[in-house]
Amino acid sequence: MKKVKKVLMWFALAVVLLLFIIIKMNPVTIESANKSIDTNSTEYKEQYAIAIAKMNRESKEEQKNTNNNKAKKVSAAKLSKALVSLDFKLNIKKYSVVLADFTIRNESAGELTDIEIRCSHFSSTSRRLAKKVKVLYVAVPKNSVKKVKGFSMGVTHPQAVKSSCEILSYAFEGLRVWY
Numbered sequence: 001m002k003k004v005k006k007v008l009m010w011f012a013l014a015v016v017l018l019l020f021i022i023i024k025m026n027p028v029t030i031e032s033a034n035k036s037i038d039t040n041s042t043e044y045k046e047q048y049a050i051a052i053a054k055m056n057r058e059s060k061e062e063q064k065n066t067n068n069n070k071a072k073k074v075s076a077a078k079l080s081k082a083l084v085s086l087d088f089k090l091n092i093k094k095y096s097v098v099l100a101d102f103t104i105r106n107e108s109a110g111e112l113t114d115i116e117i118r119c120s121h122f123s124s125t126s127r128r129l130a131k132k133v134k135v136l137y138v139a140v141p142k143n144s145v146k147k148v149k150g151f152s153m154g155v156t157h158p159q160a161v162k163s164s165c166e167i168l169s170y171a172f173e174g175l176r177v178w179y
Contacts, residue, residue, distance in 0.1 A: 083107040088165040090119065090153070098153040100165065102136065104146045108172070112140040116168040119153050121160035129157035133168065 087103040100119065106112050115138065120131040132154045140146040156163075169178045 084112065084167065084170070086117065086165060086167050088119075090163050090165070092156065092160070096156050096158050096160075098132070098156050098163075100148075100151045100153050102148045102151060102165070104136075104138075104140050104148070104167075106140040106142060106144055106146070109142055110173045111142055113138070113171045115140070115170040117165055118168050119163060119165040121156045122162040122164075123157075123159050124161050126162075129160050132156070 083106070085105045087105070089101045091099045091101070093099060098119065098121075102117065104112070104115060115136040116133060117136060118131060118133045121129050123129050134151070134153055136148060136151065138146060138148060169176055171177070
């Protein structure tokens, strides 16, 4: 019972302290509490119209800046597609496990991340037997080459004799670029 009283006493003290802080931060006088705003006055209407016009102008400027930045990013992403290439070497190990060595060349002006790669495996008659899509969670800095060795692409069909790999997409400066 004593513990409950102590807890209640501390709780009451905390509430009183909190109220004291709130009152100190937001002093309310009797005059300001009784003061009402006349929404029909011309001064109020003018200030309201000015505030609305300012908000609309700021909103339009912000939207214009956002659209310009987005257009710049999209055009940079389109340019980057021509400047990104993939070289690969696949090693098919025991039980048809495919290990890939990738070389990603980035000659664009931005960093590439989260590169999605698809490898397709074909029979001797050029029929696609399997395809695997994996994401390389690596960053390739601008104007550089990144080598990834021994990346597991999963299991392939045992009769696969040819393979090809290609980039499906990647992230370029916050945008997803589809190849």
